[in-house]
Every structure is written in structure tokens, then in C-alpha cells.
Amino acid sequence: MLFENQSGAGGEIAGKFEAIQELIAGVNEPDRVGVCFDTCHAFAAGYDLSNREGWEETLSIVEKTVGLSSIKIFHLNDSMGPLGSHLDRHQHIGIGTIGLDGFDYLVNHEKLNQLPGILETPQKTAEDDLKNLATLRQLFKEKT
Template sequence: MLNFHPGSHLKQMPVDDCLNLIADSINLALEQTSGVKAVIECTAGQGSNLGYSFEQIAHIIDRVDDKSRVGVCIDTCHAFAAGYDLATAEGYAETWRQFDSAIGPGYLSAIHLNDSKKGLGSKVDRHAPLGEGTLGNEFFNMLMNDPRTDFIPIILETPDESLWPQEIARLYGMIK
């Protein structure tokens, strides 16, 4: 898998044109390769970054020719900062309902796991160590016990490497 942020329009073109250009670029890359899946990572929507809504990601996927070679990575900080309320049980369920409706559950390919320094809908991409941000501990408990994540990579992407062993142990300890 090759994980990437979709890109930015830099106020140089309309959003839909940029989303189409991203899809065209994915098609070009996939035509020239084999054995690689293009995994679109959701963004926080900072500046002119695209891919912060499930609808934008779906727009790109809809235009990719070989759908078997495209997937989505949910970055937990990015999704929360983009406005998807992962911190509450109701918001968590609604976020996945929206993902399934807009994109489809079969496209979930990876999780980048981190807390968020900034609040819900802030559009600011600032990762925080687990439990030291605004997502809250209940979110990590819900995710670690969510069957949809059983067979996909979950990549810890918190900013302090020295905490990784404790964070990983804590996550495994949440599994019921």
C-alpha cells in the first residue's frame, strides 16, 4: 500500500477540478505499476487541502478506474479536526455510518492512530499523544474493540517516540 494525502487546490482551480486531477493522477500511477494499492488518507482540511470530507474522497474513488487498487486511511486526528465527532459513542457511530454511506466499508484500508491537540472541526492538523488531546480515552477504547479494524493495519502516529511502548501496551490493554 502507498498511503498519501490527496493534495491541495491552492486556490488555483475549482475543488471538483482538483479532485478530478487527483483521480487522474492515481489512474496514471496505477497504470504504470502493479501490486500496489493507492491509499488516500483523509486530511484535516487545513488551508486548501482536500480529502477532509468523505464525499471528497468518494469523488476521487468514483473516478479511479481500478477500484480494487484504491483504499482509504482514516487518520483519527485529521478526521476529528475535519469535523467527524469520533469522541462520543453517538458521533463515532455516525462517523462510520457516513463513511459507509459515502465511500463504502470495503475501502477502509488503514488507520493512523493519534490524539488531536485541537478541537472538533478545527481544521488544524496537530497530533497529540494518546489521552493528551481532545479525542478522549473512550474513543481509543471504541476503536480498539471495533471489528472493522480487526484486519487492517493500525499505525500509531503520535508525536513522542519515547511514549510509543506505553501507548501500544495501553491500546492492547483496552481490547476486550
């Protein structure tokens, strides 16, 4: 089972990784659960994923709470809302307020880029997903 971080809007639980840590602690077999890290939700909850420093601070919090190894998958989406807005509105990769620098850090992080990701961007046509995938692939730097 995976707990997905939330944007922190209204009565949502799991807007902060400390809350997810509490949920995992309440499970009989915590080794059988993990985290689905939603990029828009994290940004909306106040985790700055728009730059390297913000990512490093966020990952430090993740490590201290649920552990980096608990992240099993990413929901990949930019954000329409500003940092900490609690607004759960997904945007195309690189067009929103997380921006290309934030996704550049993610797709080139030696541990995080080994994890699967699911696009959760607005989709009017199948070409929208292809454009978002192309953007992510352009950001990825091959190790030579």
C-alpha cells in the same frame, strides 16, 4: 493506493469522505484503491470520534460514501485541537481531545479492530510509542 483523509485545513482536499468518494470515482480501477483513516484528521475535519455516538455517525457517513470496506489501515493519533478545528496536531493516545472513550470504541469494534494501525503520535523517545501501544492494549477487551 490509499487516500488519506485530511484535516480540512487551507486548500487540502479530502477533508470530507464525500471528497474521497469523488477521488475514488475518478480512478480507472477503483478496486485497487482504498482509504487510510487518520483519527486526528477526521476529528479536526469535524467527525466526532470522542464517543460511541460520534463514531457510529462517522461510520454511517463512511459507509454511504466510500464504503466501510474501503478502509484498509488507520493512522492512530489523538488530537491537540478541538472538534472541527482543522488543526492537524497529533497527540498521544488518550491525552488529546478524542480521548480514551473514542479509542476504546475503535479498538473494540469487531470490524475495525481487525485492520492494521500505525501510530503517528509525537515521539521524543522510543518509549513514547511503547506507552501509546500499552494504552491501546489496555483498552482492548478480549472476546471470551
